[in-house]
Amino acid sequence: MYIEIRDLSMMYPGASQAALDGVSMELRHGTTGLLGPNGAGKTTLIKILSTQMLPTAGQVLVDGRDLQEQRAAVRRSFGYLPQNFGAYPDLTAWEFLDYMARLSHLNHRSERSERVHQALQEVGLMNEGDRRTGTFSGGMMRRLGIAQAILTEPDFLLVDEPTVGLDPEERIRFRRILGRLSENRAILISTHIVGDISSTCEDVAVLSGGRLLFHGHPDVLVRQAAGRTWNLYVDDAGFEALSRQFNVVGVAPEGDMLAVRVVGDQDPPTGAEPVEPSLEDAYVHFMGVDVDPTELEVAVVEEAGLA
Amino acid sequence: MRALRAILGIARYERIMLMRTVRFRILGAIAIAIPLVLGILLAVLEAQGLELGAGLAAGAFVPFYVYSYLQTLMIALLVGDFRAADQRVRAAEVIGARPVSTVELVAGKFLGVVGAMGLLSVAVLVLSVAVQAAKMSITGTPVSLAPYVSSLLLMTLPALIYMVALTFLLGAVLRQQAAVSLVAIVYTLAVLFYLGNRYGGFFDFGAFYAPLYYSDLIGLGDIRRVIDQRLFYLALAMAAFGGAVELYPRLPHSRRATLAVRSLTLGSVAAALVLLGYMQQQDAASQRERERLLQEQLGAGPAPQMVHYVLDVKLLTASAPLHVRAELQCRNPHSVPLDTLVFALNPGLRLHRATSASGAPLAVARGESVLRLGLLEPLLPGDSTVVVLEYAGDIDRNGFDLRRGERSLHKGRWDFMKGDLTAWIRPRSTYLPPRSLWYPVAGAWYTDGERLKPFATAEIQVEVPAALEVITQGQRLAAAPDDTDLPPAARTRSTWLVEHPVPEFSLLAGHYMRYEASINGVDCALYVHPDHRRQVEFFADTRERIVDTAAQLLDALEQETGLPYPYPRLSIVEVPFVIQWYYEGWRESGGLVHPGILMLEEDVLMEQRFALNLRQRQERFGGNIDPSEIKAQLFLQAMFDNFLSGVRPRGGMRRSPVLHLWNFERSFVSQQAPLLEHAMPLFMHERLATDMRGLFAGGRRWFGMRGGMRPSDAGSNDAAAAWDALILELQQRSLAELDAAAATEPELYRDVLEAKGKSLFGAVQAVLGGDVFRQLVSRLGAETRHDTVSFDRFQTAAVNTETDADVDLQALVHDWIHNTHVPGFTLTRSIGRRLDDGWGSVVYQVIVRIRNGEPGRGIVEINLRGRQDEVTRVVEIGGGQEVEVAMILWERPFRVMIEPFFARNRRPLIAPVSIPEEVFDELPRSYVRIVPEEERVVSEIIVDNEDEGFSMPVRRVQRFLRPGLQGDNWEIREMPLAFGRYENTFAHKAPGDGAQPAVWSTRIPHTGEYDVAYYFVPPHMARRFGFGLADWFMLSVSHSGGQVDTLRLQSDDLVGGWNLLGRFRYEEGEEAVVELSDRAGGRLYADAVRWRYVDPANPDAAYEEEVMTFGSGMSGRGAGRQPAGQPSTPQRSLGNLLDRLF
Known part of the structure; x- marks a missing residue:
């Protein structure tokens, strides 16, 4: 599957700024991470791709066919997991x-049954098939969301902010599922959490303010942060000063001190140990923003060996 | 196919989800429980012989009908915004991204809701059938599923589909579940309570008012109009569905899909409009107009007189529902030759041939119902000729039952309700009343001129499928054994000879069992549906007794009316009960009577009720009564209830044999003809019903006013209001003036005829005496048989009849017709004494005084009654006059009753007669005299809110300047039930601070005791105004030279009308005042106060029109006259009084 996005723009009625402003890129087989802070235009792009809304301008070609002209065909080949996914609470997972x-x-009943079975197995909900979805946890609901998205074995999977609100364990489980799914289809994962895609993406697009700032292999982004990433230990007072000078990627308490990971173009602080940058470091460096503090939990879990 | 499977799959899950919601389960349980409980309740009542619904299906359908109402409300509450559930659970986006098309998605959701509700409908249907089956297992009649399934398909499901579609559309437009539910509920309630039964059923989306009741005789009858209407709503449903798809918040699959949806929507709207147009065209004014023009063009010219018909009728043949060969013997009754014969024939019957007797073809001009035949040679005055017509087709139900309006002919007001079941030819049943024009009738049917009844004889041969019984006029001839012209197999032929001329012919056929007997020389036949035969077989073991009773009935019919039954045969035929409703819709008297035929509605439970009554009476008499005697009584009761019903005049007249005796035998012509044609038979019917009941059942004469409100309506406020409105109308226009306006105000004129017109004959009869009146009718009947009769002729005959009564009958009748005065009577005195008659016997002398307080003469009948004896006098009382009537009775009388013949009084006046034991040595006298002015005692004073004695301080200052005063000012409002002589108004006011009381005052003319009463506005009317009522309020009564008693009254203790406050003493010249304080617990009503003089000679007289009791809280002097808490004698309600008296 080959998706070409040409000069896509979207201006919501009454808005002063475009949600998407001339975005052009190509998407191919494998996982593409769509990164960007909240309000960058990720969800708008996903909604346009999932035929939920019309762009103000621009064009999307799916295998050379215009998305808006061939909506029915496109809907058959797409799987979609929206940011806010829910299911009918009175239906069981299987029924849903x-x-x-x-x-x-x-x-066909047999085909349907087989697909549902496969999808549940794929997301690890096989034993929960007869349970009403109203009793599902957030993580289970997300997995159910993936299950419904892959029911038709789509060539292209659109996943919008898949890990928002999930506990760290579910988040990691979710990444694993997405990783498996990316083996035989194209996936576009929209997220503002770099960790969601760092291990799986072969392609990264960074949106900000509706504009596409970067699109390419993650290594290219990572290389931009090489030699600009450090680990160091500071006390509380030192962390304050440090965070004013550098973009903080991660913080972990260690005894009375804080183990801090920073990235920046300035000279390294005293006592800083240079480290190999990750995609997350690179994204923070690229965007010049501090990392979401909630990501710290992920870091902790990863260190505990779950990742 | 893929789309269909997807739709069904979606529908399945939508249905599952809906049925799993708590709301659905609760509402569903209610929707099932209410009809079920109702069904069981009805079944229990009916199994005990108390039938609430009419006939087989009505009772059984009530639960299903109730469910249909509930269903629409359920949809409104459950469906709301149909997209809301997806959005609420955040599944809308994943659904929107699915390959399913929007049409499939919405259709699936739509069918899901329809499926869930449909299952509920089926559940209710199954339960209703089960209840019905249980009931029928008791009554022993078969249960048919057909009516239920038909009702489900015609009523419930289309309504369900439409309502769901409408709710979907509303959801798509309003996007607020609460708003959708509210709008849908308001719409449903508006249809149920206002729109549904109007505008020809146009708004009745649920077919709530459709004629869908099942009949054993015809099934559901002709429901084509209902199906048209159902299709119309299905088309609207499709349009609403298309709208819902169009507005569904999802990008369409493609332009083609969008186009398809829009085409569906527009196509459905177009289909709905086409159907609407079709339905309107069915009743189209243009068609009526065309009919009218044709009648004007073609119908002009003198009509021939029909002498004899030879009709060869074939019903339900392969080629046409009706095929007739008619030989018409016509006569020219005019003084000029006729070259054209004009007939009326139903426009649905196509004329195949028109020839002379010799077979020469005649020139034909045909337009709608008018048929003009050009004769080969002019028909000379007095000559006769025969023409032969052959026609076939089906009855066009739009070709008759038209009313002539000012500018065009039009149907009645309840087209949809009536359906077209006023005539039909169906495989199971045929009903062709004369007015369906199934045979050629002389002259144009809708003519502006006088239409004389075309009396003719006939020979009618009818061939029908063998399973059908035929009923028509005349005597049924036995088939001749040498008849070589046998009908084809599976068909049968009967011949009817009509030797006694009849004005019209009808043709009925159906699946009937026939029971025959010759009674008093009349061949009587009863035709009932085989499923209902038990009600006849109930009497099988007492057949001879029943035949004897029937013979007595026929005898009595002639003796009581003075008119003999005119025909050699009397057929009593069961017809579908819905027909009665159609006649109600038409407000047509005599709809169920044709010459020689009486029709009664089918009634499956009749036998059940007979059996129950038999058991009850046997138990009551402990086995000391012959069962055949009870059965004879039950038979009589059934005859009276069906054919001499007095419940409502029109109800009674619908099947009254009086029509046979009086109406079918003569034509009514000239001025006031409707008096003889409508009012006279109504009077005769009611009198006959009363007399016959008295004769056979030993019952009393009806207690009710002659020409006043109907006795059965005495307790009805609506009837009282209608009566007051009628009185007001008759004070504006005389009967003669209203006669001229009959065409433009037919309803009003009919009401006037039934009130004032009918009572005229009562007055004439009262003046002449019953026997003399009967002789008069008998003589007039014989002289005018098959001829014309005018009111003048009747009047002349009546005036010329010798009578003892001191009444100027000529003047009375003239006043009755030409004056606008409506008298009003008050019984001012009723006293009695025991007198020695000089021969050693004690007789009772009773003196009654009656005052006519209104201008214009009136007439009353005074009835004095003892246990065994009674005496009656008719007295004429001039306007403003008071008369004294002395009467003698040989035993102690216990009450006197004054029955006014049409007056302002709504009810008769009744007073007990208390007579001291002392015997006076005085000659008893019987006289009538006018009470001189000087002898009159003002018996009562009423101060109405319109009168001078009433005052209500109206505050002129602005409210903010006097913030301490509350409740605004008194306001006047009009209401028919308010008290009033000429203007029925009352004053009302919000509660205040006591500074604005309503005051009634009057100067007392004579010293004595007075019963003081307060007129309270009927509570339900007060509530209808939306004001509410005061819980309590205070009335102060001044009396006895300045004493004031304050009564605190509770509204709940009062009734609408006069409420007695107490008995108080006043001195001559004293100003009596009653004050209603505006300090009260709610809105106050000030209407009228009455001071009624208590006759010292008869203080216990209760000559109220209706004395309401206010038993507690008495503080006036009257309160001391009886033990605390006990009402004094005059405070007894009329009901209590009557209970004691009778």
């Missing part, structure tokens, strides 16, 4: 997926 399968024109 069966219903979604019917909405996807999977009309």
